[in-house]
Amino acid sequence: MTEPVICYNFQFEVDGAYAAAFAEALFDYCDALSHFERNGDPSAPWRVEGFAGEMFDKGAVETAVSIMATAVGIETPVVSFGTYEPKDWVGENLRSFKPISVGRFFVHGSHWGEGVPVAKTGLQVDAGLAFGSGEHQTTKGCLAAIDWVAKQGPRRNALDMGCGSGILGMACAKTWRSPVMMADIDPASVRVARENAKTNKVGDLITAIHSNGFHDTRIRDGGYYDIVCANILARPLRAMAHDLTNTLSEDGVVILSGLLSHQEQFVLSAYREVGLSLIKRFKVEDWTTLLVG
Numbered sequence: 001m002t003e004p005v006i007c008y009n010f011q012f013e014v015d016g017a018y019a020a021a022f023a024e025a026l027f028d029y030c031d032a033l034s035h036f037e038r039n040g041d042p043s044a045p046w047r048v049e050g051f052a053g054e055m056f057d058k059g060a061v062e063t064a065v066s067i068m069a070t071a072v073g074i075e076t077p078v079v080s081f082g083t084y085e086p087k088d089w090v091g092e093n094l095r096s097f098k099p100i101s102v103g104r105f106f107v108h109g110s111h112w113g114e115g116v117p118v119a120k121t122g123l124q125v126d127a128g129l130a131f132g133s134g135e136h137q138t139t140k141g142c143l144a145a146i147d148w149v150a151k152q153g154p155r156r157n158a159l160d161m162g163c164g165s166g167i168l169g170m171a172c173a174k175t176w177r178s179p180v181m182m183a184d185i186d187p188a189s190v191r192v193a194r195e196n197a198k199t200n201k202v203g204d205l206i207t208a209i210h211s212n213g214f215h216d217t218r219i220r221d222g223g224y225y226d227i228v229c230a231n232i233l234a235r236p237l238r239a240m241a242h243d244l245t246n247t248l249s250e251d252g253v254v255i256l257s258g259l260l261s262h263q264e265q266f267v268l269s270a271y272r273e274v275g276l277s278l279i280k281r282f283k284v285e286d287w288t289t290l291l292v293g
Contacts, residue, residue, distance in 0.1 A: 006083050006084075006085065007051060007052065007053055007084055007085070008051070008052050008053070008054065008081070008082070008083055009049060009050060009051045009052070009082055009084060010056055010058075010061055010079050010080065010081045010082070011028050011047055011049040011050070011079070011080055011082075012047070012048055012065065012077040012078060012079045012080065012104060012181055013038075013045035013046065013047050013048070013077060014045060014046060014048060014074070014077050015045060015046070015074065016037060016043075016044075016045070016046040016070075016267070016286055017259070017260060017262060017286065018072050018074065019035040019036075019037060019046035019048055019271050020233065020234070020258075020259075020260055020263075021068060021072060021082065022035070022048050022065065022068050022266050023035040023048055024233055024235065025061055025064050025067070025068045025109075026048070026050055026061065026065070027056070027247070029050060029052075029056065029060060029061050029064065030050035030051055030052050031051055031052045031053055032050070032051045032052075033048070033049070033050045034048075034049050035047065035049070037050045037066065039252075044270070047255050050078075050159075056081060057077070058081055059274075061079060061081075062079055062171070063163070064078060069190070073194060075122045076253065081243075082128065094144070099112055099157055100140070101117075101120065102140050102143040102144055103143060103144055103146075103148070104121050104147050104150070104175070105120065105121060105123055105143045105146075105147065105149025105166070105171055106120040106121065106122050106123065106168065107123045107125060108122065108123070108124055108125075109124065109125070109126045109191065110124060110126050112124075114254065115226065116127070121175065122200075122201055123167060123171060123174070123175050123200060124199055125165050125166075125167050125169055125196055125282075132236060137284035137285050137287040138170070138231050138257040138258050138259075138284075138287050139167060139231060139287070139291065140284050141257050141258075141282040141287060141288070141289030142168050142195070142229055142231050142255050142257045142282070143167075143171055144153070144167070144203070144282045144284075144289070144290055145256065145280070145282050145289065145291050146172060146175065146229070146291050147225075148277070148280065148282075148291070149227060149253060149255075149291070150173070150175045153228050154176055154178075155172065155175075155176045155178060155227045156178050156181040156188075156226055157178060157179055157180075157181075157222070157223055157224070157225050157226055157227075157249070158172035158173070158176070158178060158179070158181070158225060158226075158227045158229070158231045159180070159181045159182075159183075159225040159227070159228045159229070159247065160172065160180060160181070160182040160220070160227070160228075161183055161213070161214075161229065161230040161240070161244070161252050161273070162183070162184055162185070162230055162232040162236075162258075163182035163183060163184045163189065163190075163193050163195055163290075164184060164189050164192075164193070164230060164261040165189070165192055165193060166192070166193030166194075166196045166197055166208065166231040167183055167192070167196070167229060168255075169182040169192045169197075169206060169208075169229070170183075170196060170197060170200050172203055172227060172229070173197070173200060173202040173205040173206055177205065178201075178205065179205055179206075179207070180205055180206045180207070180224075181206075181207050181218070181219060181222040181225070182206060182207065182208040182209070183208070183210070183211040183216065183219060184207050184208075184210065184211070185210070185211070185212050185213070186210075187210050190208050190210045191205075194206075194208045207222070211236070212249065213236070213243070214238055214240065214243040216229050217246075217263055220247060221224075224247060224248060224249035224250075224252065225247055225248060225252055226248075226249040226251060226252040226253070227252065227253055227254075227255070227281045228247070228248060228252065228253075228254045228255070229254075229255045229257075230254065230255065230256055230257070231255075231257040231258050232257075233258045233259070233287075234258065234259040234263040234266055234267050235259070237256050237258065237267050238261065238266060238270040239270075241270040241271050241273070241274050242274055245271070245274040245275065245276065251293075252293060253279065253292065253293035254271070254291070254292050254293065255275065255289060255290070255291055255293060256271070256289065256290040256291075256292065257288075257289040257290070259287070259288055259289070259290075260286055260287060261283065261286055261287065261288045263288075264281070264287065265291065266289065268290060268292070270277075271292050276292040276293060277292060278290060278291070279291045279293050281293060
């Protein structure tokens with residue numbers, strides 16, 4: 001008789017304004033980590049949940065939570081630890097994923113059978129291994145920014161840094177029919193992005209590579225980019241400001257996302273230091289997407 005596979009998790013709740021900071025602080029302790037608002041209520045506490053195939057070092061996790069709570073000046077959340085049997089989360093997400101309309105874009109899963117509305121650009125993305133199904137506020141902000149940039153004129157060469165599912169790179173490819181370089185630190189995301197590009201019939205326009213930031217020389221070899229999308233987290237966005245700007249064409253623009261509204265100046269100041277200015281901001285609930293150039 002086969003023994004059931006057991007996985008481990010921890011979870012706690014915290015004010016949504018700090019959820020991303022806690023998630024970033026705990027990233028190294030997990031195989032996977034999520035933070036999300038409960039029941040669609042932005043005013044309610046957010047849940048931070050970590051998952052791993054092996055038992056957690058409970059003391060280390062609790063210490064990391066305590067240090068972050070002290071840093072942001074709040075009471076330390078109570079962390080609960082547990083076990084669970086893995087589920088087919090992909091299948092469950094597919095069934096719950098409803099189409100999303102942002103500007104010219106209509107994002108839907110493979111289960112959607114009613115077609116794409118007239119005058120909309122369809123993007124088929126299934127919720128799964130890679131971030132970016134269109135549901136998160138940061139992805140919506142990026143799609144709104146791409147839609148706005150498209151109204152200003154054509155773009156010739158795009159980069160999607162931290163591509164996840166590839167949704168932003170595919171949006172660029174479908175909008176301008178121009179080449180797109182996509183890169184991610186996670187090999188699984190790169191595989192998903194390549195498959196999604198083929199499914200969306202833009203595989204011939206997209207090159208998806210595994211890279212830690214801008215370290216892979218193929219990113220530089222792709223030329224100068226006149227639009228760069230980076231939906232990551234505030235701290236890595238700030239850290240990559242110099243490398244990113246060095247790949248930007250003279251008239252290039254950058255879409256920066258993955259930051260809560262209170263982190264805007266923290267990120268924006270780094271890009272001002274390398275000569276870029278704020279063009280427009282797109283706010284979706286507590287999240288901000290910045291367009292700079």
